[in-house]
Amino acid sequence: MASSSKAVVLLSGGLDSSTVCAVAASKGREVHALTIDYNQRNLWEINAAKEVARVNRVAEHLIFPIDLRLFGGSALTDSSVELARDVPLDEIGKTIPASYVPARNTIFLSLALGFAETRGASEIWIGVNQLDYSGYPDCRPEYIDAFVKTARLATKMGVEGADIKIETPLLYLTKAEIIKLGTSLGVDYSLTRTCYDLDDQGRACGRCESCLLRKRGFEEAGVPDPTPYR
């Protein structure tokens, strides 16, 4: 039977998911962390995820490889697609950016659902965010609600009455609020990586949308930014 004390946490190793992992651990969940290694450009994220999992003393950390380059179609999985740079902050979120990966969160939540069911967990935690969501359709609350309905119909545990939940503690927080929340829980953001274009020493570019949102978040939170920039 699925247990509400067990939770799968989708942990990319970025700022948001690392905060979510700390929140789930602080709520007493037995955390089964799942990192999807989808051959994104940012391989440093995987190392960051391992560190975050270790620090949060998760019950299990599974790194699941899946080669989304076979599909292509995104700046994160296809080197022929250009990432946007130096976009004005007030333009971010108005259109779907080149970093959009087709159906990414649906693929990730589906894998998390399969993983959860084998572990007897009925909760999946994910760091989606509506306010700073950078224009991704699969970070909206109506999308999450639809996925939960699908998950309840899709699974043996759902048919048997498990209360499948997707926990999105960051959904309505600004990046600054996320950073304050994580800081209050002791998250070491120097471990996390967010940049879409880290160099081979794990240093951030400071110019992609992800960097721009992260930088502004630290400024607005009044927390020193520990990110190594090149």
Add this chain to the structure above:
Amino acid sequence: MASSSKAVVLLSGGLDSSTVCAVAASKGREVHALTIDYNQRNLWEINAAKEVARVNRVAEHLIFPIDLRLFGGSALTDSSVELARDVPLDEIGKTIPASYVPARNTIFLSLALGFAETRGASEIWIGVNQLDYSGYPDCRPEYIDAFVKTARLATKMGVEGADIKIETPLLYLTKAEIIKLGTSLGVDYSLTRTCYDLDDQGRACGRCESCLLRKRGFEEAGVPDPTPYR
């Protein structure tokens, strides 16, 4: 922009999905076949899928590896889980069998959705079946409807107004009706594989649920069963 003439077909190489591939091709679709190689016990299915794709002259056939053994929890992905044998036919479908793979169709449809979006296709074809569905929750029409709603919210093409559809031409057919349909379209069922426990020469066991349903289907259809049994 997504095109309704392009379709992703989930092609396992089994009887059902091979029939679906033939139906999509017969309706004039430009077929982008997607075979998920999930390290199931039945590796012969992959070879069957290649043959079926070739015969149907698909535009593209992508074999996508994903190691669901990392999750385990099913007789198809975990050698410690026993398959049921010689189950009375009227018992099949009353409970969810050991061959259930947690969240399998959600994972497969999510991957198909990502693939479809990169190819500009708004249709996904899948061989789910309600009548002979063997007790899998993710073969029911209400599940498919929920997934479509999720897909429309999940994707850039959905946000931009593409009419995302999941085509399930076998949903209400019996196995015998599926075999008659495929036979009328020239499907060569000797190419297809269905058994959960093929031997190393690709011969079927004749005793697992999948074999029992397939055998009965040929009998009821009055079509000679070309399946090689051991």
